Amino acid sequence: MNVGDVIAQKSYQLTRDTLVRYAAASGDFNPIHYRDDVAQSVGLPGVLAHGMLTMGLAVQPVVEWLGGDSGRVTDYQSKFTRPVPVDAVAGAEVTVVAKVGAIDDDGVRIDLTVTFEGQTVLGKAQVRVAP
Amino acid sequence: MPVNPELQGRSYPATAPYLVGREKVREFARAVLATSPLNLDPEAARAAGYPDVVAPPTFATVIQDATLQQLLADEDAGVDFSRVVHGDQRFTFTRPIVAGDELTATMMVTSVKTLGGHAMVTAESSIADATGAHVVTATSTLVVRGDE
Numbered sequence: 001m002n003v004g005d006v007i008a009q010k011s012y013q014l015t016r017d018t019l020v021r022y023a024a025a026s027g028d029f030n031p032i033h034y035r036d037d038v039a040q041s042v043g044l045p046g047v048l049a050h051g052m053l054t055m056g057l058a059v060q061p062v063v064e065w066l067g068g069d070s071g072r073v074t075d076y077q078s079k080f081t082r083p084v085p086v087d088a089v090a091g092a093e094v095t096v097v098a099k100v101g102a103i104d105d106d107g108v109r110i111d112l113t114v115t116f117e118g119q120t121v122l123g124k125a126q127v128r129v130a131p
Numbered sequence: 132m133p134v135n136p137e138l139q140g141r142s143y144p145a146t147a148p149y150l151v152g153r154e155k156v157r158e159f160a161r162a163v164l165a166t167s168p169l170n171l172d173p174e175a176a177r178a179a180g181y182p183d184v185v186a187p188p189t190f191a192t193v194i195q196d197a198t199l200q201q202l203l204a205d206e207d208a209g210v211d212f213s214r215v216v217h218g219d220q221r222f223t224f225t226r227p228i229v230a231g232d233e234l235t236a237t238m239m240v241t242s243v244k245t246l247g248g249h250a251m252v253t254a255e256s257s258i259a260d261a262t263g264a265h266v267v268t269a270t271s272t273l274v275v276r277g278d279e
Contacts, residue, residue: 012164025155025162027196051217056163056189063187068167069179070227073188077221123219127188 001100007110008061008098014049014084015091022053036088044083049092051080054121058096058114062127065098065110072130074107079123084116092116098127107131134243134250134275135209142239143205146197148261153230155193156184163187176229183230191222191258195269198238198256208240210252210275218251218272225265233261236269248277 001007019033028050031038036046055078063070086092094116101111112125153173160170168175169185176184203212228234235258242253253272260266 018162018164022162025159026193052189052192052220053163055220056187059188060163060165063165063167068169068175069185070165070167070170070187071179071181071185073224073227075221075223076188077219079219080217 001103001108003100003103005100006097007100008065009096010061010064011093011095012057013091013093014053014086016047016086016088018091019047019049019053019086022050022056026050026052028052045085047086047088049084049086049094051083054084054094054114055080055125057094058112058122058125059127061096061098062110062112062129066129073127074130075128076126078112078125080121081123082116082119082121084121094121101126105131133209133277134245134252135207136243136245138208138210138240138252139243140240141208142237143198143201145235145237146194146201148233148235149194149197151186151228151230151232151234153184156186156190156228156230159190159193160184160187163189173230181227181229186228186230188222188224188227190228191267191269192220194228194234194236194258195238195256195271198236199254199271199273201238202240202252202254210273214276216274216276218274220272221270222267223270224267226267228258228266232266234258234266241270250275250277
């Protein structure tokens, strides 16, 4: 394994259904994640994915690379740089590319590039994994 | 009311214990499109050395939420929910959360910065188990938009 290696790449199809399930599971019932009229009233194009949903799914390719052992993740951080609008009919496709960012005594740092329609939506998305 | 600049350094009382349920972990795992058997199947989790299903990394947000509610409810803090945007998020683990954990969270506001009319409030929520041992720290930066 070398710095720069792509260890996983995966696309996720989000729908309004995905957002409703995440709202229930997380307890985040902000209506901008399920009502277009409320989202538009605060200047958004429409319903957006929860930033924490995007962050939550973006780490999954790394967990799969770890053989499913999510307990090996020791640190996970991200900035929310761009919203992901989820169209009522078409949904939204989010793509995750996970690359080795650094290797040291504390383990491995995996850097995530998370995009929607070709633009990154998370900034400095980094996962630390124990050796 | 703008964000109180004296908010930096303020800490809040520990939240009521949150008992992590197996079905809640599974529900959350499915919601973040997790497929790992360790997140979903108690037998698979035990075979891997965990006492029960392992919560996905971002599940800590559910425990952290009670602390952020304390901040929003603190009128003196001046953090108006309708103006808040989630700027960034971090989780730093001592160990993963597993079903059966009874967790409490204690939050401290570690930084308040103003930037062009906006305020950036960073709050660190330290989450501990029933023995008092640290499990994970969840840190959020909330961007509070100023008057338009």
